[in-house]
Amino acid sequence: MATKTKKPWPTKAVMTQIYDMKLWGGKDFDFYSGTGSHDTEIVTTYINAVTAFLKSFSKPLTICDFGCGDFNIGKHLVPLSKKYIAIDIVKALIERNQNLFKAAHLEFHCLDIAKDQLPTADCVIIRQVLQHLSNPEIQSIVTQLQAYKYLILTEHIPLGNFTPNKDIISGQGIRIKQHSGVNILEAPFNLKIKNKKQLDEHILENNKGRIVTILYTMF
Ligand SMILES: C[S@@+](CC[C@H](N)C(=O)[O-])C[C@H]1O[C@@H](n2cnc3c(N)ncnc32)[C@H](O)[C@@H]1O
8 A cells, every 4th residue: 555645735825824824823913923023022132133233334235034924023124224125925915015014125025935036135034934944945945045145044943952954844833842943054954154143042931942043144
C-alpha cells in the first residue's frame, strides 16, 4: 500500500486563512498580525532600536519590508526612509494597507517572497515571518538576501540553547514546540555575512522564548 504524505496547503492560502479566521488573535480588528506586532512592550523597544539604526545615516535608506502584515510596525518606519516597499502574500491585506497608509514614497505589493522576484533596496526588514515558513521557503528567501546591504531580522526563538532550523510546514505555528528556531547562519541556510549586531530582545513570560532582532551587514 502506498504511504500517504501530508501535502501542505500553499502558503498564500494558509496566510489568508490565518487572517480570515483570526488565528493570531485580534477579534476586534479587521486584520491582526499577532501580539508580537501589537504588544506595546514588544513593539516599543523594537521601533526605538530600528529608528536609532535608520537615523544613524545622513542619507535615508531605501527599505523593503518582507511580510509587512497589518503594518502596525512598518507605519512607524516609513518617515525614516527614502523609499519604503512593503510586501505581503495576502492580497486583501495589501489592498487594506494601500487604503489606510499613504505616502508618496510608500508602496505596497502582493508578492510571495519565497517565489517572486523581489525589489531591491539598501535594507530589508523581515520581522516574525521566517519563523512561520518551511525550510525550503526560507532557503529560497535567503538566496536573495545578498542583494541587500543590511538585513534586520526578527525571530521568535527558544530561551537558551536549541537545535536550529528544524523543518516545519508553513503556517500559524513556529518551531518553538520542537524547541527549535530559525538561525539563518546555521545549516541548511549558511548565510555568509560580514557582521552582526543584536538590536533588540524581548523575553516572553512563562518560558515562551524570546523575540530577537539582529542587524546583519552583508558582504
Ligand atoms: C506574524 S506576521 C508579521 C507581520 C509584520 N512583519 C510584523 O512584525 O508586524 C507574518 C506576515 O508574513 C506574511 N508572509 C508569510 N509568508 C509570506 C510570503 N511567502 N511572502 C510574503 N509574505 C508572507 C504573512 O502574510 C503575515 O502578514
